[in-house]
Amino acid sequence: MSAEFDVRYTAQLARLHLSEEEIATFQAQLSQVLEYVEKLEGVDVSGVEPTAHANAVHNVFRADESRPWFTAEEALANAPRQANGLFVVPKVVDS
Amino acid sequence: MDLPALSVTELQARLRSREVSPVEALTALEARIATKDAEIHGYLSRDFERARALAEQADVNLPLGGVPIAIKDVINVQGEPCTCGSKILLPYRASYDATVITRLRAAGAIPFGRLNMDEFAMGSSTENSAFGPTLNPWDTSRIPGGSSGASAAVVAAAEAFASLGSDTGGSIRQPAALCGCVGVKPTYGRVSRFGLVAFASSLDQIGPFTKTVRDSGLLLNALAGKDPLDSTSLDEPVPDYTGLLGRDVKGLKLGLPKEYFIAGIDPQVEAAVRAAIRHYESLGAEIVDVSLPHTEHAVGVYYIVATAEASANLARFDGVRYGHRAKDPSGLLDLYGRTREEGFGPEVKRRIILGTYVLSSGYYDAYYLRAQKVRTLIRRDFAAAFEKVDAIICPTSPDVAFKVGERSADPLKMYLADVFTIAANLAGLPGLSLPCGFAEVDGKQLPIGLQLLGKPFAEAQLLQIAEAYEQSTDWHKARPPLS
Secondary structure: HHHOHHHHHHHOOOOOOHHHHHHHHHHHHHHHHHHHHHHHHHHOOOOOOOOOOOOOOOOOOOOOOOOOOOOHHHHHHOOOEEEEEEEEOOOOOOO | OOOOOOOOOHHHHHHOOOOOOHHHHHHHHHHHHHHHHHHHEEEOOOOOHHHHHHHHHHOOOOOOOOOEEEEOOOOOOOOEOOOOHHHHOOOOOOOOOOOOHHHHHHOEEEEEEEEEOOOOHHHOOOOOOOOOOOOEEEEEOOOOOOOHHHHHHHHHHOOOOOOEEEEOOOOOOOHHHHHHHEEEEOOOOOOOOOOHHHHHHHOEEEEEEOOOOOHHHHHHHHHHHOOOOOOOOOOOOOOOOOOOOOOOOOOOEEEHHHHOOOOOOOHHHHHHHHHHHHHHHHHHOEEEEEEEOHHHHHHHHHHHHHHHHHHHHHHHHOOOOOOOOOOOOHHHHHHHHHHHHHHOOOHHHHHHHHHHHHHHOOHHHHHHHHHHHHHHHHHHHHHOOOOOEEEEEEOOOOOOOEEOOOOOHHHHHHHHOOOOOOHHHHHHHOOEEEEEEEEOOEEEEEEEEEEEEEEEHHHHHHHHHHHHHHHOOOOOOOOOOOE
8 A cells, every 4th residue: 555655645735735755755765664654554553442532431412502702803903915804715615 | 950851740749839820831841842853853833822811811720721732743733833744734733622632721731732743643653744744853864763753752851841742653652651651542532533533543642741650640540531522432420540650569460461572573582571560560560471372463463454544534525625735636536636735744644555455345344354353353352361460571673773774775774663552442441651671772772662452441450560660760861962
């Protein structure tokens, strides 16, 4: 499986631009890491349930009530660009 | 008097007797940092004026009244930076307090200073910080461990009375070992993660770094407990974590996992840990051989589970709501791609790629699902061992502090440095590291850490076991040569 590993394609999935130099370096380094983790193929996991969380907790509810939280101003305080109380992003849909 | 060298317990005695005021303690700490931190680069920033305003009003009779506590730069403190050691969060100022900070404030403590770390807590040496490495106060040509390297280094160097760090695969225990202080990773769910910038949400826990075991108990008393803002925090009773201190260890069973004494472990580390085990026997503890047969797979499981969770958690850094934003984007995808390219360092990029790959269509079952199943086997190993013993005793790290730059070109070798600490995170168990000796390397004394792992929510007993060793040895009294 590590033979199929393609940094360039995976970086697109991760929305992460990389330089050609980074692509070459990561391809070599992570192929080595993948070969290492593929040792897990040798472990017998038949009938074993997966663990997603060390202490499984389910359905933690709170009362559905409004409560004091950030104001719009506070939520926007760190925004790189904002206008009219909104985050500004490049145009997504053509008109 | 050398105030910054005091433990929290010693400082509190002087604060409560009015021999020292909180402002004097803070001022002495600031002076120590101002003259010494250039040698180790532990602090990324600190706001003395704001802390002094808190010190002036401090109630020294509160559990941590008037005690300054330094904070790893991954935990939000309202109004302060929280860079996570990353350029991508350089413009960010925290809008709120993490729950651990709210709790420390309620206990009277003063959050003071932001501590360096591997970027987004990814690393074992602090070399992955975008702002330069922290250095080990015992030998400044060496790393302090990581990712909470500075949290350990400033406590060891008497540049903090105590500090907070976070531990995802050993990031509290390993630097505590390499710098010669006490570091505690609580049970998963014991301490709220609200306001901790997430790396791997099913593994992350916040915990204390201190000069003594008792001090860690004092900090845990403030930190532990259910938080409605973190649905994974657990509603278990919070005992007094200093309550069992002073009791002896006669009759307690300590498990020695044979898989933790492997080829490749530094001989001086192994000798010190074996001597510590004999010391426990002389104190009346019973040493029992146990087996944790899936130990060899822990690193592999970890680097699948942790990177998978990280790739999802770090998706939020997209240049829209906070942090760095690439200039003049040609469109939304260009904004995301270049913001992340410019903002993240190489190790974070590596892990995002790895985590994205193991979750991607066609590979999920082979990597992520399989890793989660092996994680179950690792948990079962511990459950079986804890039917026979009260705690597990082993080295914290196979090595002492290594040289700056020695491993940075070889990610896999760096990952293997965490081989003894990772399993506790995968199983959600509490663990701590305390000093148990020194290795002499190139004429320098380098600290060695002893690791104790416990059953879920057995922190009080772990501290009891650790303190029995600490108080019958002198390792915790040693100070680094940093003048």
